[in-house]
Amino acid sequence: MPPAPLLERKRQHPMTASDHAFAEVPQSWTHRHLLDLERLSADDITLLLDTAAAFKQATNGCRTKLSALAGSTVVNLFFESSTRTKTSFALAARRLGADVVDFSAAGSSLSKGESFIDTAKNLEAMGVDAVVVRHQTPGTPHLLTEHLGVGVINAGDGPHEHPTQGLLDIFSIREQLGSLEGLTVGLVGDIAHSRTARSNLWGLTKLGAKVILCGPPTLVSQRWQELGVEVSHDLDTILPRCHVLNLLRIQFERQNTPPFPSVREYAHLYAMDKRRLRRARSDLVILAPGPINRGVEVTADVADCPQSLILNQVTNGLAVRMAALWLTCGPRAGEPTPSSQPAGASA
Amino acid sequence: MPSLLIRGGRIVDPSQSLDATGDVLIRDGRVVAIGAAAVSESDAAGADEVIDAEGMIITPGLVDMHVHLREPGREEDETIETGAAAAIAGGFTSVACIPNTEPPIDTQGAVEFIHQKAARADACNVFVVACVSRDRAGKELAEIGQLVEAGAVAFTDDGSPVYDAELMRRAFEYCRMFDKPILAHEEVLELSHGGVMHEGLVSLALGLPGMPAAAEEVMIGRDIALAEVTGGRLHVMHLSTAGGVALVRRAKAQGIAVTAEATPHHFTLTDECLRQFDSNYKMSPPLRTAADVEAILDGLVDGTIDCIATDHAPHAIEKKMLELDRAPFGILGLETAVGLSITRLIVPGRLDWPRLVDAMSTLPSRILGIDRGTLAVGAVGDVTIIDPNLTWEVDASTFRSKSVNSPFHGWQLTGRAVATIVGGRVKFRLHEAAAAS
Ligand SMILES: [Zn+2]
Ligand SMILES: [Zn+2]
Numbered sequence: 063m064p065p066a067p068l069l070e071r072k073r074q075h076p077m078t079a080s081d082h083a084f085a086e087v088p089q090s091w092t093h094r095h096l097l098d099l100e101r102l103s104a105d106d107i108t109l110l111l112d113t114a115a116a117f118k119q120a121t122n123g124c125r126t127k128l129s130a131l132a133g134s135t136v137v138n139l140f141f142e143s144s145t146r147t148k149t150s151f152a153l154a155a156r157r158l159g160a161d162v163v164d165f166s167a168a169g170s171s172l173s174k175g176e177s178f179i180d181t182a183k184n185l186e187a188m189g190v191d192a193v194v195v196r197h198q199t200p201g202t203p204h205l206l207t208e209h210l211g212v213g214v215i216n217a218g219d220g221p222h223e224h225p226t227q228g229l230l231d232i233f234s235i236r237e238q239l240g241s242l243e244g245l246t247v248g249l250v251g252d253i254a255h256s257r258t259a260r261s262n263l264w265g266l267t268k269l270g271a272k273v274i275l276c277g278p279p280t281l282v283s284q285r286w287q288e289l290g291v292e293v294s295h296d297l298d299t300i301l302p303r304c305h306v307l308n309l310l311r312i313q314f315e316r317q318n319t320p321p322f323p324s325v326r327e328y329a330h331l332y333a334m335d336k337r338r339l340r341r342a343r344s345d346l347v348i349l350a351p352g353p354i355n356r357g358v359e360v361t362a363d364v365a366d367c368p369q370s371l372i373l374n375q376v377t378n379g380l381a382v383r384m385a386a387l388w389l390t391c392g393p394r395a396g397e398p399t400p401s402s403q404p405a406g407a408s409a
Numbered sequence: 410m411p412s413l414l415i416r417g418g419r420i421v422d423p424s425q426s427l428d429a430t431g432d433v434l435i436r437d438g439r440v441v442a443i444g445a446a447a448v449s450e451s452d453a454a455g456a457d458e459v460i461d462a463e464g465m466i467i468t469p470g471l472v473d474m475h476v477h478l479r480e481p482g483r484e485e486d487e488t489i490e491t492g493a494a495a496a497i498a499g500g501f502t503s504v505a506c507i508p509n510t511e512p513p514i515d516t517q518g519a520v521e522f523i524h525q526k527a528a529r530a531d532a533c534n535v536f537v538v539a540c541v542s543r544d545r546a547g548k549e550l551a552e553i554g555q556l557v558e559a560g561a562v563a564f565t566d567d568g569s570p571v572y573d574a575e576l577m578r579r580a581f582e583y584c585r586m587f588d589k590p591i592l593a594h595e596e597v598l599e600l601s602h603g604g605v606m607h608e609g610l611v612s613l614a615l616g617l618p619g620m621p622a623a624a625e626e627v628m629i630g631r632d633i634a635l636a637e638v639t640g641g642r643l644h645v646m647h648l649s650t651a652g653g654v655a656l657v658r659r660a661k662a663q664g665i666a667v668t669a670e671a672t673p674h675h676f677t678l679t680d681e682c683l684r685q686f687d688s689n690y691k692m693s694p695p696l697r698t699a700a701d702v703e704a705i706l707d708g709l710v711d712g713t714i715d716c717i718a719t720d721h722a723p724h725a726i727e728k729k730m731l732e733l734d735r736a737p738f739g740i741l742g743l744e745t746a747v748g749l750s751i752t753r754l755i756v757p758g759r760l761d762w763p764r765l766v767d768a769m770s771t772l773p774s775r776i777l778g779i780d781r782g783t784l785a786v787g788a789v790g791d792v793t794i795i796d797p798n799l800t801w802e803v804d805a806s807t808f809r810s811k812s813v814n815s816p817f818h819g820w821q822l823t824g825r826a827v828a829t830i831v832g833g834r835v836k837f838r839l840h841e842a843a844a845a846s
Pocket of ligand 1: 567568569594646647693694
């Protein structure tokens with residue numbers, strides 16, 4: 063049963079000057095959902111990044127609240143646990159004035175065999191405006207869009223994509239280095255199982271960066287070359303060419319057979335350590351978006367080296383997710399805003 | 410017993426190299442006259458029932474040698490009755506049912522159960538393929554001799570490969586005694602497990618676990634070697650890769666007793682379809698690449714692939730409409746096979762009618778060793794009448810099958826069976842069916 067406040071749709075907020083800047087979603091944004099970066103255009107991605115930058119500025123570094131989504135309800139539908147991403151989406155929604163409902167698969171009717179589609183439909187019936195979904199299976203957010211009439215944001219679907227993580231990485235690089243055009247970005251590690259890698263790959267290449275995928279052949283398929291991406295199995299040779307390195311976590315839990323003989327051997331070949339850092343450009347930017355395995359993807363001395371490593375991107379994560387939420391479920395020209403709809407109505 | 414006259418159609422019967430306009434007269438369930446001017450005026454006048462087949466193709470009844478009827482055990486997906494109804498609506502007069510039921514068909518009693526249910530359904534002929542291994546567990550041989558006595562026409566552990574190479578070798582050797590083929594689902598499970606689609610560029614981009622072509626080809630290679638060493642008969646089921654086609658072509662050239670089938674979905678769809686994340690595109694073996702589809706088509710043209718079989722695999726909607734990794738493998742086939750084959754093979758001129766009828770009737774009958782696939786005088790009066798020009802839209806809601814897991818819903822197809830005659834009795838007529846619905 064829905065908690066009572068959920069059905070009570072409206073709370074009027076006084077509009078501020080910054081709210082007026084976000085009164086209406088630009089008409090150049092034509093998507094209902096944010097499912098992946100593969101099918102977005104460079105303009106779409108730039109609009110997302112610019113919107114994130116505007117939110118970051120208007121909210122004093124994502125600290126103050128707006129009312130751009132006041133009266134809207136966002137559901138966090140997480141079939142896989144993730145404290146960081148879920149919290150980030152929840153905060154982003156609240157910064158925009160939306161109500162947030164958390165729905166975790168554990169302890170819900172899902173464990174009794176209800177299908178994810180039924181679950182989502184029940185949520186829709188409660189009158190929500192957007193669904194943020196995390197699921198272990200690629201394509202599940204896409205399937206939801208066929209069954210729901212509300213905006214869907216993919217918060218990670220198995221090894222497929224994690225568009226807001228990709229955007230956040232790109233946003234951070236852009237903030238640090240100005241433009242993506244002409245940069246060389248090395249994505250290192252478990253490409254096979256990394257949704258972050260895929261979202262980075264599409265987003266970066268669309269914005270004019272060159273991407274090199276690097277790791278052992280068991281985790282980095284040669285076939286990526288057929289999509290025009292450089293593949294390397296030797297970190298030391300590509301390192302001097304990279305402006306940015308994105309270190310992706312080895313997902314030991316997703317492997318059928320170990321993809322390399324030992325962690326020791328992997329670290330020897332691919333861990334970012336002080337010795338390797340000396341071979342790199344002095345202004346190398348290192349991103350480590352996942353909860354990293356210290357001593358595997360990166361050694362402790364590099365992990366704690368503050369000038370190069372961007373470990374925690376809380377603020378940028380918020381800005382990007384505010385942009386994603388607002389673009390997918392914010393008011394559009396010619397469409398009734400949530401606040402002008404009668405209570406209980408759904409799209 | 411009544412007689413049936415089919416008049417003035419184009420008779421295509423590759424079993425007797427016949428392709429001519431003419432009539433077919435069936436009396437007491439058997440063909441008594443066939444060909445141009447073969448039926449005398451008095452016989453024609455005395456026929457109890459006449460079907461005007463002008464503009465139609467008349468073929469020996471179509472045979473689908475790879476059908477999962479699900480009964481016993483999974484009646485929520487399909488029953489022998491609904492599966493047989495789907496078969497005649499799709500133009501098939503005979504199906505061979507695959508024994509991966511619950512329990513599996515590995516005893517005489519189980520074979521008799523199928524025969525009894527099929528007789529009660531009284532639609533198409535149902536030939537029974539029985540298990541290679543007891544309980545389909547892959548450990549020891551089922552009682553193959555007893556099963557042959559009960560009427561099993563072939564053996565398979567389909568759903569799974571026969572994993573133990575020595576057991577497969579024994580099965581080939583033992584089946585030689587009865588001249589029965591082993592129908593093989595070719596898959597090295599370690600290479601494909603956890604996979605939901607073909608391993609390739611699309612699976613790479615979608616992050617979906619893949620089933621490499623090598624998983625199929627390695628097993629085909631093993632089984633060809635075992636068929637050669639034993640002299641047994643290997644029939645490769647649902648061949649789906651270019652490499653597999655090449656292996657079968659080479660084995661045939663070497664004189665090894667190997668035959669093969671391909672499904673309409675494998676010669677029609679590619680792994681690009683998975684971009685829709687629709688579990689109706691999930692089957693095993695998976696949809697492969699465009700190059701594989703071309704190789705399958707070439708194999709059908711040059712005869713490397715003997716026949717078309719559907720691998721009709723119904724799943725109730727609540728079980729199929731799940732996330733891709735949780736949904737079961739399988740796709741319906743019986744009610745779309747004729748339309749897809751004509752649309753994909755005849756219309757573009759890839760196959761001519763005699764070759765298509767060979768692939769859908771004569772050769773599967775020969776592989777199974779059943780007395781079907783021919784309209785020679787004296788043969789059982791199983792006939793399919795096809796309108797080669799009828800264009801129609803696939804509507805899953807009209808399927809006779811109990812399930813609807815077809816990605817072809819909404820497709821426009823050319824060519825459809827308009828009448829299905831089993832043992833001289835008209836079991837299905839499209840226009841009556843349409844009028845009734
Ligand atoms: Zn199979
Ligand atoms: Zn099968």
